[in-house]
Amino acid sequence: MLFWYAATAVLVIHYVFSDPHFDYRMLIVGSTVPVIGDITGGWLSALNSITIAVASLIGTMAITIGRRLSRRFLLGLPIGFLLHSVFGASWATNDVFWWPFGGVDLSGSEAAITTRGITPLVLEIAGVGLTVWIIKRNQLQSWQQLRSWSRDGKLTLQ
16 A cells, blocks of 8 residues: 555645655655555564654654754654554554554564455555646656656645
8 A cells, every 4th residue: 555655645744834845755655664564464563653653753853963954854754654654544453553562462463454355455546546646736747857856855736
């Protein structure tokens, strides 16, 4: 479910912050990395934990003290982790969401994608539609425009 998480994260950040200088590249990475835990289950489910999201936020803030541009670039990663928890309903699985506070052993955790029926497919189709809309709104249809975006990470979504 990569498109669902990436597209919803981009739209939420755009409409909540409205920052023309926000770098969406790390946001997309942060919102899609926990999908590994959704697909595999087990110990990798910890990627969906609020603990991992908060730890990445604290780590980002700590390592970028006094480096504003680095912070602006990296801050999207923990925000993406947090938004993945929101749009993936991670809170519905208490042992994963509250890991390690709700219990340390995640080896028996099922893959979230296999326990949700057809919902992931429907959300991924919606995510593809949102992604196409974002691409068209930002005129990213050509390779040159995509290369330019890959260098600065800024979107306009006017």
